[in-house]
Amino acid sequence: MIGILGGGQLGRMLSAAAARLGFDVTILDPEPDCPAARVSARHLVAAYDDIEALRTLAGLSAVVTVEFENVPAVALERLMTLGVPVAPGPRALAIAQDRVDEKTFLNGVGAPTVPFEAASDREGAARAAAQLGGRVLIKTRRDGYDGKGQSWATSPDQAASVFAALGGRPVIVEAPAVFRRELSIIAARGWDGAFAAYPLAENEHENGVLRHSIAPAETAPGTGRQAQEIAGKVLQGLDYVGVAGIELFELEDGSLLVNEIAPRVHNSGHWTQDGAATDQFEQQIRAVVGWPLGPVHATARVRMSNLLGDEILQWPVLASDPACRLHLYGKREARAGRKMAHVNRVSPL
Numbered sequence: 001m002i003g004i005l006g007g008g009q010l011g012r013m014l015s016a017a018a019a020r021l022g023f024d025v026t027i028l029d030p031e032p033d034c035p036a037a038r039v040s041a042r043h044l045v046a047a048y049d050d051i052e053a054l055r056t057l058a059g060l061s062a063v064v065t066v067e068f069e070n071v072p073a074v075a076l077e078r079l080m081t082l083g084v085p086v087a088p089g090p091r092a093l094a095i096a097q098d099r100v101d102e103k104t105f106l107n108g109v110g111a112p113t114v115p116f117e118a119a120s121d122r123e124g125a126a127r128a129a130a131q132l133g134g135r136v137l138i139k140t141r142r143d144g145y146d147g148k149g150q151s152w153a154t155s156p157d158q159a160a161s162v163f164a165a166l167g168g169r170p171v172i173v174e175a176p177a178v179f180r181r182e183l184s185i186i187a188a189r190g191w192d193g194a195f196a197a198y199p200l201a202e203n204e205h206e207n208g209v210l211r212h213s214i215a216p217a218e219t220a221p222g223t224g225r226q227a228q229e230i231a232g233k234v235l236q237g238l239d240y241v242g243v244a245g246i247e248l249f250e251l252e253d254g255s256l257l258v259n260e261i262a263p264r265v266h267n268s269g270h271w272t273q274d275g276a277a278t279d280q281f282e283q284q285i286r287a288v289v290g291w292p293l294g295p296v297h298a299t300a301r302v303r304m305s306n307l308l309g310d311e312i313l314q315w316p317v318l319a320s321d322p323a324c325r326l327h328l329y330g331k332r333e334a335r336a337g338r339k340m341a342h343v344n345r346v347s348p349l
């Protein structure tokens with residue numbers, strides 16, 4: 001039995017991959033009708049920090065993993081105290097949950113990022129903007145996702161207002177990355193330190209939300225190697241076990257900066273389901289249960305598109321297209337902007 005904290009679409013696809021390899025899954029998620037619970041052996045309906053639920057999960061599971069990064073680190077620590085291995089571990093989660101700690105860690109292991117400053121009040125935000133100079137992007141340190149909780153400022157005064165508008169919470173002030181495009185690399189690391197990284201994906205966002213990923217991305221010869229080196233340093237530095245997504249900016253001169261680390265399977269890795277020798281969900285299960293990692297080479301070219309909200313209504317057309325592989329998440333309600341499904345359009349390499 002594998003325990004998974006979180007029962008969204010990533011948990012659902014992890015659970016299906018686990019089943020294919022002969023494992024059962026218990027989901028811990030407070031939402032009774034969550035997508036993952038309907039394809040899993042058991043579902044504990046409780047808050048992530050519910051002591052009783054964590055005790056039950058620890059008793060049932062040989063190992064526990066996560067499908068989203070904002071699981072309280074205390075929940076993972078609690079599970080470890082109860083004697084169940086947790087992958088990725090609390091330190092990796094804690095670093096990925098805080099944008100300042102994350103970028104400080106990245107620079108510490110030699111993974112380049114944009115210049116940044118931390119600020120925890122209006123004056124600090126203004127000072128940081130003055131120090132970095134010009135336009136800056138201000139993001140809440142914690143709890144931001146899909147472009148939420150961030151705003152541009154073009155002067156120190158405006159930085160102070162943005163700080164207030166973001167709720168007066170601690171922020172990171174970032175210099176702009178002048179990028180040619182956004183790439184990501186999905187990588188895995190096992191308990192024994194084994195490492196494998198997939199070919200790069202090229203990502204297109206709209207309003208901060210991923211719309212399309214194309215993989216394998218067409219890149220200059222050195223770019224893939226550069227990304228692999230970065231991923232290796234990051235996963236080793238975090239003593240990471242499992243699959244992680246690393247979001248990258250490709251600059252005009254071809255060099256790469258890291259934007260952020262997602263300590264879990266990643267939306268830009270969904271192409272692997274129909275275009276790689278082992279998909280990222282199976283890879284995550286393999287890594288956390290101590291199996292050898294699977295091969296990661298591409299077997300097809302894939303254009304992955306997310307279906308948001310009402311776009312799910314396109315399913316009959318997509319289902320009748322032989323080049324399309326549809327992955328629906330079983331969500332009951334198609335709220336605007338909600339990730340409902342994705343489609344992988346497959347073509348030969």
Ligand code: AMP
Binds near residue numbers: 137144145148174176
């Ligand atoms: P994030 O929430 O950090 O993943 O940022 C969401 C999106 O905002 C990224 O995918 C980029 O398109 C953009 N972005 C984030 N940070 C920067 C930056 N420092 N400079 C320019 N664009 C950025």
